[in-house]
Amino acid sequence: MRQSQLFTRTKRDFPKEEESKNAQLLIRGGFVCKEMAGVYSYLPLGLRIIRKIENIIRREMNETLGATEILMPALHPIEKYKKTKRENIDVLFHTESNTGGHFVLGQSHEEVVVPLVSNFVSSYRDLPLGVYQIQTKFRNEFRAKSGILRGKEFLMKDLYSFHTDEEDFDRYYKKAQIAYRNIFNEIGIGDKTYLTFASGGTFSKYSHEFQTVTDAGEDIIYLCSKCGVAINEEIIDEQKECPLCGLTKDKLEKIKSIEVANIFPLKTRFSDAFNLKYKNKKGEACPIIMGCYGIGVSRLMGAVVESLSDKNGMVWPESIAPFKVHIIPIDDNSVSEKIYTDLNKQMEVLYDDRDKGAGEKLKDADLIGIPYRIVVSPKTLENGCVEVKRRDKEQAELIKIEKIKSYVK
Amino acid sequence: MRQSQLFTRTKRDFPKEEESKNAQLLIRGGFVCKEMAGVYSYLPLGLRIIRKIENIIRREMNETLGATEILMPALHPIEKYKKTKRENIDVLFHTESNTGGHFVLGQSHEEVVVPLVSNFVSSYRDLPLGVYQIQTKFRNEFRAKSGILRGKEFLMKDLYSFHTDEEDFDRYYKKAQIAYRNIFNEIGIGDKTYLTFASGGTFSKYSHEFQTVTDAGEDIIYLCSKCGVAINEEIIDEQKECPLCGLTKDKLEKIKSIEVANIFPLKTRFSDAFNLKYKNKKGEACPIIMGCYGIGVSRLMGAVVESLSDKNGMVWPESIAPFKVHIIPIDDNSVSEKIYTDLNKQMEVLYDDRDKGAGEKLKDADLIGIPYRIVVSPKTLENGCVEVKRRDKEQAELIKIEKIKSYVK
Numbered sequence: 029m030r031q032s033q034l035f036t037r038t039k040r041d042f043p044k045e046e047e048s049k050n051a052q053l054l055i056r057g058g059f060v061c062k063e064m065a066g067v068y069s070y071l072p073l074g075l076r077i078i079r080k081i082e083n084i085i086r087r088e089m090n091e092t093l094g095a096t097e098i099l100m101p102a103l104h105p106i107e108k109y110k111k112t113k114r115e116n117i118d119v120l121f122h123t124e125s126n127t128g129g130h131f132v133l134g135q136s137h138e139e140v141v142v143p144l145v146s147n148f149v150s151s152y153r154d155l156p157l158g159v160y161q162i163q164t165k166f167r168n169e170f171r172a173k174s175g176i177l178r179g180k181e182f183l184m185k186d187l188y189s190f191h192t193d194e195e196d197f198d199r200y201y202k203k204a205q206i207a208y209r210n211i212f213n214e215i216g217i218g219d220k221t222y223l224t225f226a227s228g229g230t231f232s233k234y235s236h237e238f239q240t241v242t243d244a245g246e247d248i249i250y251l252c253s254k255c256g257v258a259i260n261e262e263i264i265d266e267q268k269e270c271p272l273c274g275l276t277k278d279k280l281e282k283i284k285s286i287e288v289a290n291i292f293p294l295k296t297r298f299s300d301a302f303n304l305k306y307k308n309k310k311g312e313a314c315p316i317i318m319g320c321y322g323i324g325v326s327r328l329m330g331a332v333v334e335s336l337s338d339k340n341g342m343v344w345p346e347s348i349a350p351f352k353v354h355i356i357p358i359d360d361n362s363v364s365e366k367i368y369t370d371l372n373k374q375m376e377v378l379y380d381d382r383d384k385g386a387g388e389k390l391k392d393a394d395l396i397g398i399p400y401r402i403v404v405s406p407k408t409l410e411n412g413c414v415e416v417k418r419r420d421k422e423q424a425e426l427i428k429i430e431k432i433k434s435y436v437k
Numbered sequence: 438m439r440q441s442q443l444f445t446r447t448k449r450d451f452p453k454e455e456e457s458k459n460a461q462l463l464i465r466g467g468f469v470c471k472e473m474a475g476v477y478s479y480l481p482l483g484l485r486i487i488r489k490i491e492n493i494i495r496r497e498m499n500e501t502l503g504a505t506e507i508l509m510p511a512l513h514p515i516e517k518y519k520k521t522k523r524e525n526i527d528v529l530f531h532t533e534s535n536t537g538g539h540f541v542l543g544q545s546h547e548e549v550v551v552p553l554v555s556n557f558v559s560s561y562r563d564l565p566l567g568v569y570q571i572q573t574k575f576r577n578e579f580r581a582k583s584g585i586l587r588g589k590e591f592l593m594k595d596l597y598s599f600h601t602d603e604e605d606f607d608r609y610y611k612k613a614q615i616a617y618r619n620i621f622n623e624i625g626i627g628d629k630t631y632l633t634f635a636s637g638g639t640f641s642k643y644s645h646e647f648q649t650v651t652d653a654g655e656d657i658i659y660l661c662s663k664c665g666v667a668i669n670e671e672i673i674d675e676q677k678e679c680p681l682c683g684l685t686k687d688k689l690e691k692i693k694s695i696e697v698a699n700i701f702p703l704k705t706r707f708s709d710a711f712n713l714k715y716k717n718k719k720g721e722a723c724p725i726i727m728g729c730y731g732i733g734v735s736r737l738m739g740a741v742v743e744s745l746s747d748k749n750g751m752v753w754p755e756s757i758a759p760f761k762v763h764i765i766p767i768d769d770n771s772v773s774e775k776i777y778t779d780l781n782k783q784m785e786v787l788y789d790d791r792d793k794g795a796g797e798k799l800k801d802a803d804l805i806g807i808p809y810r811i812v813v814s815p816k817t818l819e820n821g822c823v824e825v826k827r828r829d830k831e832q833a834e835l836i837k838i839e840k841i842k843s844y845v846k
Binding site for chain 1: 442443444445446448467477478479480481484506507512513527530531532533534535540542549553554556557558566568573575577578579589
């Protein structure tokens with residue numbers, strides 16, 4: 029894509045009330061636009077990243093978990109929440125229809141998915157079942173000041189699984205951890221993201237979060253370096269030690285983090301509320317065991333910015349970068365144009381064809397953070413070369429023009 | 438895909454209060470699930486269709502119109518609607534935040550896109566500009582009884598264009614009509630869909646709708662068979678004749694239809710409200726001329742069902758069908774399994790591996806409406822053949838197994 033055709037621009041300033049690093053950088057780079065606290069628009073560069081994150085998640089849901097994608101609505105009738113006694117939770121947005129209906133905006137979809145699934149599931153033969161969606165969620169947040177990390181409106185993948193018994197659920201729950209681990213590894217925050225023991229509510233011992241270590245985190249976790257897992261501060265006083273190796277609280281590392289995902293054994297909490305049962309081989313009606321598995325899509329984009337950016341801007345991993353290569357022509361343009369046309373056939377290239385000085389272009393390239401920067405200048409061309417620099421490395425290299433493709437592949 | 442892995446099932450019944458043909462068939466086929474009047478979930482078969490419609494629209498927006506995709510939020514601060522004096526329109530859903538904010542749910546995005554674009558557009562060099570999104574809209578409908586044709590919550594593509602002057606706007610507006618025409622042609626309702634003159638509000642002479650002729654329509658249009666355009670009933674009394682050829686009202690055909698899309702010259706109605714201006718070559722600040730262009734994504738799915746189904750079920754055009762081929766094995770399964778595995782590498786195939794009788798499978802195949810049905814039975818195999826029937830044709834043909842691929846290609 030020609031950068032001149034990108035209607036967004038980098039900016040030096042950002043909304044003054046914006047405190048978070050992720051939103052500051054994403055706004056300055058032209059990835060998002062702030063509508064109000066906790067509500068953002070995704071601009072072309074940002075939307076490309078969102079779509080890539082979605083597709084990585086989608087692949088893991090389909091292939092690792094054999095789950096099926098659906099799309100549920102945001103408007104939910106309050107009556108269903110009365111059945112689960114969640115009609116008064118404070119993060120719900122409420123609205124009313126002109127015909128007297130009282131709806132809430134979905135912040136999670138147990139109240140919708142359980143009645144939906146009950147249309148189709150009746151026998152042990154229909155289980156296990158995993159259905160998920162990638163959809164916009166609404167949370168009536170009291171404070172939404174962490175940029176796209178904690179939004180009033182945000183993109184989320186939520187998966188719900190249905191099982192005949194606890195053993196089958198346990199297998200799926202462990203597979204879900206593998207799928208999530210694959211996702212975090214692929215988007216470049218695997219080494220900073222820890223499976224974290226958290227409260228299981230009133231009906232399960234634990235739930236699990238995936239927490240990414242960063243100074244911007246609003247959560248505190250206690251890290252067990254021996255097991256590579258963590259304990260959320262909310263349960264550390266009752267838990268007191270690593271649930272895996274027994275290392276005591278004082279030996280664990282207290283550290284700030286962001287919750288990027290959450291998996292939760294629901295037992296029969298929601299299937300009971302909607303009387304969702306299956307018939308076993310003997311024809312007896314039995315309760316269905318459920319799990320739910322959330323992952324914040326827009327939040328992941330923010331977590332990557334918090335984790336991987338440096339003082340000059342963002343540093344996108346190739347897997348989710350809006351483009352793979354950023355070509356910066358300096359002075360001479362005919363050769364760079366040719367390199368662009370050629371590379372663009374094989375990979376995603378942003379070509380800075382704007383009428384700007386070298387300094388501004390290089391500064392913008394660092395801010396936008398595309399993995400490979402290729403500078404084409406009269407000086408590099410003297411030896412038939414371009415200068416290639418990876419955004420996550422200090423050193424640039426001179427590469428012969430005919431070698432570019434094999435170098436960036 | 439193996440049909441046994443599809444968690445949905447066809448049904449004989451559907452919600453009793455559901456009057457519309459589109460929802461009846463889509464619910465019976467397992468394409469959608471009704472949450473409440475005007476609010477539906479999209480199940481795997483339905484979501485596949487939605488994604489294909491989205492991609493056809495996306496391609497036309499990108500390629501024919503050179504527009505750029507973004508994603509704007511559903512929560513809008515009421516303050517912006519006060520600026521455009523739209524805070525009291527009755528189709529808005531309202532909600533309040535825990536911190537005292539008053540929001541409406543987006544039913545259109547002029548109030549969001551104009552301030553957004555004003556961050557980036559300042560010069561004639563930045564124009565023309567077209568930005569669009571495919572996003573969930575909310576309308577506080579008084580009556581939502583036409584299935585997915587008129588929803589409280591629905592998927593829509595909305596495009597907004599920005600221009601230096603009326604001539605430039607006119608060119609774009611005409612190109613948008615071509616893009617829309619391409620979309621309707623590709624999804625199979627082109628021959629039933631008419632460009633329709635409608636009210637331009639208080640500031641434009643006309644807006645234009647695309648109306649698809651069907652008995653399920655809630656609109657009435659007057660068709661000029663000579664020009665292939667129509668006039669919406671709402672303006673027929675003041676318009677009185679075809680705006681193109683002057684044929685008088687009594688010569689026009691009065692007919693029911695569904696509005697599947699709408700394009701609207703906005704002049705400076707919204708750019709003025711937010712003081713969006715550009716600087717011309719002389720450096721003078723000038724008003725920006727706008728247009729908006731909507732198309733109902735989920736509504737299009739409903740319009741196709743209303744237009745193309747028959748008494749046995751749905752009839753999907755290949756371009757948006759959830760699968761291209763539906764393989765129905767009868768009795769013998771080893772050959773059909775091989776045909777499935779083979780075809781599935783090259784195209785989208787649904788394979789009815791369920792343990793059901795031939796009658797039920799064939800009935801379901803008609804209801805689901807996949808373009809090519811391939812029956813593999815001991816009888817067809819006697820001659821090394823399968824029976825191939827197009828869903829939109831009466832006649833089935835016996836085709837040699839080795840010829841299947843070239844036949845359905």
